[in-house]
Structures are given as structure tokens and as C-alpha cells.
Amino acid sequence: MTTTEPAATPAAPALIPIAQRAQAPVQVRLPADTHGLRWRPLTPQDVPALTRLVTRIEEADAEPFRTSQDEVDEKFEGGWKDHARDTLAGVDADGELRAWAQVNQPPGDTTVVRAYLDGGVDPAWRGRGIGREVLAWEIDRARQLLAATGKDVPGRIGGFASEQATATIALLQAGGLTPIRVYSEMRRPLGTDLPDVAAPDGVRIVPWSQDRDDDVLAAHNEAFASHWGSEPQTVESWRAGRSQFAPAWSLLAVDDATDEVAGYLLSGRYEQDWELAGHSSGYVELLGVRPAWRRRGIAPALLAAVMARLAQDGIEYAEIGVDTENLSGALGLYTALGFAPFHRSSLYTIEL
Template sequence: MPAADQTALTTSPIAERAQPPAEARRPSEAHGLAWRALTLDDVPDLTRLVTQIEEADGEPFRTSQDEVAEKFDGDWKDPARDTLGGLDPSGALRAWAQVTQPPGDTTTVRTFLEGGVDPQWRGRGIGRDVLAWQIDRARQVLAATGKDVPGRIGAFASEQAAASIDLLRAAGLAPIRVYSELRRPLDVALPQVPAPQGVSVVAWSEDRDDDVRLAHNESFASHWGSEPQTAEAWRSGRSQFAPQWSLLAVDDTTGEVAAYLLSGRYEQDWEIAGHSSGYVELLGVRPAWRRRGIAPALLAGVMARLRADGIEYAEIGVDTENLSGALGLYTSLGFAPFHRSTLYTIEL
């Protein structure tokens, strides 16, 4: 697209670019399912369905019931309008969908699509109908934000989930970014990386958590796909948070949070993986403190803590096109990839 046309596209009102339908297309009941919004009461049945989908798709992880319940957390979410469940005549949940829009978006306003169909109910066109509803609803949500910046409708798909990838492509979503999951065994020699002079590595603490959020927003301001996190969004989705494996790098002179590493403990994944692990959720260094060796010091520190707790592997995810050199850092410390996923989007 010529630059002038692209500029016109992104500066026109989002309400025009999103092209929201008056009503989102609901899946046909001819499939044998009745459709309604999901509620917290559906969490146990939804967890069962999500697990069945993950098993059928060969995912290397499992979503816990606590994580499923968190899909309804947050005042910015509207489950009554932004979720959909398909129930069979017995009342069992056979398909689900959700559209979310993070509240802090400023440079690109994003919507994310999640959902799936019971493996025994696939091949009937249900997934296609559900995705059509999601895209329609995402267009409505984007238009309603009134944020006249570039818009994005996105969905993640694992590399081995061929049917999901085909469905997304057929609906007009295109691959835009690839993410790798990496892991490192902890039963071999660990790197010894001291914190640089003038910086201390300390345990995460509740009283510094909002300082960490602000440090994160600054650290990731120039990263592709990242947007500022509001206080409420930052505090949500923490059922698997592992404070004992989370660290801060603090400037000795000013007391500022210079960098941070936050981890999760996903015990439901251990049986599938065949080993225990600690997962590094977020790692960031503020610009003024970069290129001083703080990130490797934090990684070395968390690996030592994990091994001391009897954990077998450290894991971390990375954007393979990250320009900060993160992938090179992780591999230099012994991490190796074991799984990939791709973000598919419609750019508006």
C-alpha cells in the first residue's frame, strides 16, 4: 500500500476503519447447539472443554480452572457481550469464544480472540461460525473505543494446530509475529552473573508492585505489540504468579526499580512436560540501566532460586523478531526452543 494511502487509513476514525456490523453474526443453531453468553458459573465446564481442546491440539500446556476463572476478571471486560458458549441438548458446553480488549492501549488498539470447539464436534462448520462472530464482535469493540490509532484483531495459534491455522487464514487473518518458548535444564552448571556495581538484586515485594508496573510500561514502550498496562490489568491474571521466583534490580542510589523479572508456577503443565519448571513471565530493563548486565544477572538469580527449590527447568518466552537481542541472551545462557506459536491478525 502506498505510504499516503496507509497514512489515510490509520488516521481515519477507528469507527470507520473497523467497519463494525450492526449485529455480530451468531452461529447457526442448525449445528445442534444453543448459544448464550458465558458466566462464572460455567467455569468448571469451560475448564473441561478447554482441556479437551488442548489435549486434541497437542498443546504442551494445560489451562487450570483458576486461569479459566480469570478470563472473567476485570471491570473492562463485558462477558455478557464478549463471550459466547455453545451448549448441546444435555447442557454440556461444546464450543466457546471470547473477545478481549486491553484497556491501556494507546498506540495500537487491540482485540484478542480466544475460543475453540469440542474435538468430537469439529468438522461441522462450528469453528468457522464462532470465528465469524468473534471478528464481528471485535470490530464492534474496536469501533467503540474511539481510539483513532491503528487497530488490530489478533489470535494466537500453536505451530502444530494446523486446523486452527487454516481457520484463521480462511477468515482473513495473516501471520504477523512468531513467538518461541525456550527452556533450560537446571541440573547442569548455572551461570554466575553478579549484579553490576550500583545495583542490587532483591526479592519482589507487594509494596513495589506498582513501581514494577511503571518500570514495565517504560521498558516495553518501544517493543512491537506492547502497550501500557493499567493498574487493574497489571494486577489481573495472577493465579499462577510465583513471588518467590520474582526479582527486582534496584538502583542503590535512587532506590528506583531499574529492572524486574516476574515468574509463574504452572504445576498443571509438569505432568505433560515430564518435568517441573518455573516460567519467566516478564523480564524488562528500563532504558537508562540497559547494557550493564542486569538482565543476565536477574536470569542467573532466578535460576539459582528455582534449583534451590528442586525445580528441574527454567522456561521463558520470546518474540523471535525482538530487536533487543533477547533471544541471543537467552540462548547464551543455555536456553533452547521447544515450542512456537504465531500471532495472526487483521490490521485496521
């Protein structure tokens, strides 16, 4: 009897250095001054004006949310950001902001280095070619940031667009970005028939506490290590952007035997969205279970527990976002617990 060994899987071709793949320009392309705008970096002093501009853009694009001034202020958090080089403001003759942009390269990226694009043009100033030139500046700066990481792993330039923001979608596609992932926002009413899901034996659900935040970060990085599009967070990036964080609606699943954090659910409270939506809501920002504790019912127990807390506080809906192609079964879990989609967006990228 003879045996044959399976053929070896061909090795993936080695990537050329990120500095070459990024094709970073020496100088970024600034928008033309013929539009009647003066171009400069954003500063923290621009936060009130930038908030007004972001609101006008969200209204014009029929977004189901509004970005608060506190959230705009958070765009300047993070010691890894170079605001003088990573932001752009277009200011008219009266000193009002009419266009803005920011490129962010998260500091913890290891397997894919990413540069995210954010920005927009005042609806009253659209149709003049400003958006195309701002996007060109963003892509140039993103290429510079990716090249500067020196991390010879795949690279990604990405920007998000809601499904109804057709002008933004057309702009991104004209700039060479293509849709790669679809995300769905889901909600569930809390008035009746809340799920009753107990924590599994040996695990207790407890409130989030500041003294366990480092443990939650470690659990998050482990839980999301295999998720598409996720990269490790640093301590600084983890603790940034918490103006809407709701500790009272955030929970931990703790192993009784080891006192380890097995899973976690972190929520946000976006009161500025409630009038627009016509109801109050609590938003589940992050939900994760570490691999050793999976398939024991921890995720549904955390969701059931937070829904009960929200309802007790008089909140009308629970909301959560999901990657529709998530292989963990998250979409099926949320659907089974009564969540239904109400908004979709896509990630558009240039893959390097």
C-alpha cells in the same frame, strides 16, 4: 560552497477514524442453531465446564501445556470486560459446553488498539462448520470493540495458534487473519552449570514485594514502550490474572543510589504442566530493564539469580517465551544462557 538540506520525510497519511476502519456491524453474526447447540454468553458459573472443554481442545491439539481452572476463572476478571457481549457459549442438549469464544480489548492501549480472540470447538464436534461461524462472531465483536474505543490509531484483531494446531491455523487464515509474528518457548535444564552473573555495580537484586508493585508496573510500561505489540497496562489489567504468579521466584533490580526499580523479572508456577512435560519448571513471565539502565548486564543477572532460586527449590527447568523478531537481543541473550526452543506459536491478525 553551497549546501543542500536533506529532503523532508513525507508525513505519514492521516488515518481515517477507527470507527470507519473497523467496519463494525450493527449486529454480530451468531452461529446457526442447526448445529444442535444453543448459543448464549458465558458466565462465571461455566468455569468448571469451560475448563473441561479447554482441556479437551488442548489434548486434541497436542498443546504442551494445560490451562488450570484458576486460569479459566481469570478470564472473567477485569472490569473493562462485558461478558454478556464479549463471550459466547455453545451448549448441547445435555447442557455440556461444546464451543466457546471470548474477545478481549485491553483497556490501556494507546498506540495500537487491539482485540484478541480466544475460543475453540470440542474435538468431537469439529468438521461441522461451527468453528467458522464462531470465528465470524468473534471478528464481528472485535470490530465493534475497536470502533467503540474512539482511539484513532492503528487497530489489530489477533489470535494465537501453536505451530502444530493445523486446524486452528487453517481456520484463522480462512477467516482473513495472516501470520505477523512468531513466538518461541524456550527452556534450560537447571541440574548443572548454572551461569554465575553478578549484578552490576550500584544495583542490587532483591525479592519482589507487594509494596513495590506499582513501581514495577511503571518500570514495565517504560521498559516495554518501544517493544512491538506491547501497550501500557493499567493498574487493573496489571493485577489481573495472577493465579499462577510465583512471588518467591520474582525479582527486582534496584538502583542503590536512587532506590528506583531498574529492572524486574516476574515468574509463574504452572504445576499442572509438570506431569505432561515430564519435569518441573519455573516460567519467566516478564523480564524488563528500563532504558536508562540498559547494557549494564541487569537482564542476565536477573536470569542467573532466578535460575539459582529455582534450582535451590528443586525445580528442574527454567522456561521463558520470546518474540523471535524482538530487536532487543532477547533471543540471543537466552540462547547464550543455555535456553533452547521447544515450542512455537504465531500471532495471526487483521490489521486496521
